Amino acid sequence: MESFFNGKISKKDLEAFEVIGDGKDGEIYKVAADKVVKYFFKEETYQRELEAMKIGQTSVIMPRLYEFGNNYIVMEFVQGISLARHMKRHGHIDEEMTKQILFVLEEFKRLGFTRWDTEVRHMLLDENGGFKVIDHKRAFTSDSPVPTKLLKGMKKFGLTSEFLKNVKKLNPELHDAWNKHK
Ligand SMILES: Nc1ncnc2c1ncn2[C@@H]1O[C@H](COP(=O)(O)OP(=O)(O)O)[C@@H](O)[C@H]1O
Ligand SMILES: [Mg+2]
Structure with a gap:
């Protein structure tokens, strides 16, 4: 090459x-x-x-x-808008988007990362409607069972409760686990 x-x-x-x-x-x-x-x-x-x-x-x-x-x-090069930009444009995080976000967090876990979190500006929506995530320098140095940074980024757009409502519906166990760690 x-x-x-x-x-x-x-x-x-x-x-x-x-x-x-x-x-x-x-x-x-x-x-x-x-x-x-x-x-x-x-x-x-x-x-x-x-x-x-x-x-x-x-x-x-x-x-x-x-x-x-x-x-x-x-x-x-990941061509596409960030989750931050998406929230700003659409004012919503629907169920499909929530599924995509939860998939990203599951992948962090599956890969053995200890940080199950990222920033809304580091999640880029590619042309297929899936996320590619950049900036992984904290993957093993942070220990985050709850996506605190992600939730904080959603809060800025007033979308945390919409997202959490979707999580509760799609994966109630995960929703409970996040609550316990709070
Ligand atoms: N692979 C990539 N594809 C497209 N844009 C990228 C890519 N990597 C970084 N960027 C852009 O550059 C910015 C900074 O990159 P980042 O990895 O977050 O740097 P830093 O470690 O200094 O925070 C990102 O917010 C994004 O806009
Ligand atoms: Mg960065």
Whole structure:
């Protein structure tokens, strides 16, 4: 396969590419129609995210992992809007969307992640109506049996109770378990 970078990259290597995102821990550049590179500021964050992404490759919720070096990961570009944007646009989380969200949380569990949670801005709806989740650096360093961050993100749009009502209907045991941990 064509290789984008070798070993370690510097900001200079990225000059030619468009920045499509930045966060506290890195910058994301579009390097091909279907690929991005995440350039990490710290090696430790890189290691943590790479480990989670490798383990997650058996799951459809994880972007494909193409290439990595000392401080970067080349992964699938996920085209689509975030759950945050979806909530803002539609003002609802319906049953179908709730099912998709619960599937993501089940996948975290199945993969052995200890963090069964994510942020609404890190859940991207792909063209098939399923989620792909980005930013997995806390997959093993947080311990979250209840999706606290996710619920907090929904609260901003006034949609927590709608979501929880759907969860109660679709998976009452899970709903109970979340309540017990509160
Ligand atoms: N694989 C991807 N496909 C599409 N957009 C992405 C991808 N990875 C990151 N992004 C964009 O870049 C932003 C920052 O990425 P993120 O992994 O959250 O960085 P950080 O670890 O610094 O928080 C995301 O919110 C998203 O908009
Ligand atoms: Mg982030």
